[in-house]
Amino acid sequence: MRTYTHGVIGYLLYAKRSRQEQWLAIMGSILPDVFLALGYVPHYIEHVTQSTLVETLHDLLHHSTLHTATVSMHSFVLVSPCLALSFILYRPALPVFIGMLAHGMVDCLTHRQWAYNHFFPLPMAPLKGIVSYTDVGFTIGEHACLLLFGIWWIRQHLKRSLPPDG
Secondary structure: OOHHHHHHHHHHHOOOOOHHHHHHHHHHHHHHHHHHHHHHHHHHHHHHHOOHHHHHHHHHHHHOOHHHHHHHHOOHHHHHHHHHHHHHHOHHHHHHHHHHHHHHHHHHHHOOOOOOOOOOOOOOOOOOOOOOOOOHHHHHHHHHHHHHHHHHHHHHHHHHHOOOOO
16 A cells, blocks of 8 residues: 555544544554665665765665665564563553554555565565555555545535534
8 A cells, every 4th residue: 555545544543532633643654664665765866866865865765774664664573572561561552563564464464465474573474465556447446435535534624614503
């Protein structure tokens, strides 16, 4: 799935909770893709500028030890204990790890290619998803759902901002 869709899923998990919990769930659900998404900027600029600095930045974000952080945030093996520890030691952090776990679960289903090892650091082959988020049909369905979500969200906020009848 695309990073913004993960953010919407994080929001929906906490739609009936406090604004702070909503933001934490959104941040947790997009956090696994942050370095990956940032790496696409120099990836595309690299071809235009032919700059070694841009190439180095691209390598840092996509091909270095920093990329291990991206893989780790997609791992059930690493995120699940963090979720359990936050439940026991610091419950206000729960939405972050629930968002991260939801991100991994959705990616596990929607990444037929470019899948991560969701059991990192265990040496296992990545699980291939049942669909690919890059397929045209899936993309149309995903964006139709996002459009419906946007309409729902606007209607909810308009209801809250209107004065009560009476």
